[in-house]
Amino acid sequence: NAGVTQTPKFRVLKTGQSMTLLCAQDMNHEYMYWYRQDPGMGLRLIHYSVGEGTTAKGEVPDGYNVSRLKKQNFLLGLESAAPSQTSVYFCASQVRGKNTEAFFGQGTRLTVV
Amino acid sequence: QQQVKQSPQSLIVQKGGIPIINCAYENTAFDYFPWYQQFPGKGPALLIAIRPDVSEKKEGRFTISFNKSAKQFSLHIMDSQPGDSATYFCAAWNNNDMRFGAGTRLTVKP
Numbered sequence: 001n002a003g004v005t006q007t008p009k010f011r012v013l014k015t016g017q018s019m020t021l022l023c024a025q026d027m028n029h030e031y032m033y034w035y036r037q038d039p040g041m042g043l044r045l046i047h048y049s050v051g052e053g054t055t056a057k058g059e060v061p062d063g064y065n066v067s068r069l070k071k072q073n074f075l076l077g078l079e080s081a082a083p084s085q086t087s088v089y090f091c092a093s094q095v096r097g098k099n100t101e102a103f104f105g106q107g108t109r110l111t112v113v
Numbered sequence: 114q115q116q117v118k119q120s121p122q123s124l125i126v127q128k129g130g131i132p133i134i135n136c137a138y139e140n141t142a143f144d145y146f147p148w149y150q151q152f153p154g155k156g157p158a159l160l161i162a163i164r165p166d167v168s169e170k171k172e173g174r175f176t177i178s179f180n181k182s183a184k185q186f187s188l189h190i191m192d193s194q195p196g197d198s199a200t201y202f203c204a205a206w207n208n209n210d211m212r213f214g215a216g217t218r219l220t221v222k223p
Binding site for chain 1: 145162209213
């Protein structure tokens with residue numbers, strides 16, 4: 001049972017390039033989330049999804065887009081990367097919303113130069 | 114602006130000590146308060162959680178104390194061990210939005 005798997009684990013992008021981060025979960029969870037973690041800031045919610053085909057904005061959505069075409073996958077896209085998007089990105093999933101445990105992936109370290 | 118304020122930023126204790134990490138919030142709509150533990154290179158993992166109608170919850174060596182009127186909650190780690198060295202995050206839920214504190218890096222010296 002793999003849990004939550006993020007791909008890739010590391011990436012270096014040039015300013016203006018685009019990329020997609022993939023999150024896959026095998027626990028049949030309805031809810032999925034994308035967070036970014038920056039020093040001294042904790043984790044901040046970028047976008048989330050409460051089910052297949054639905055997405056919503058979190059606390060810091062600007063510069064990112066997401067899609068949830070399949071229940072098990074949640075994609076995070078950066079259309080035109082900026083140095084301010086250098087961060088560690090975490091995906092999480094839950095069987096439903098609050099009061100249930102959120103399971104996190106191992107993170108993707110992204111550097112934009 | 115951080116909706117959940119966490120202190121201290123870092124904490125060093127001796128083995129067997131009782132580190133205490135504090136969090137405060139303003140939004141009274143928050144209604145579920147988990148704590149997460151994160152080791153270097155790993156994602157956060159749920160440690161313990163509490164609802165605001167409970168003043169204390171204990172799981173093993175970890176205890177959450179909750180003061181609803183003061184809008185504060187804290188994590189106590191009894192008989193701390195070097196293996197507890199990690200970063201700890203408090204969090205607060207409102208609907209589908211979980212807000213995290215900035216984190217506390219705990220070091221337990223042997």
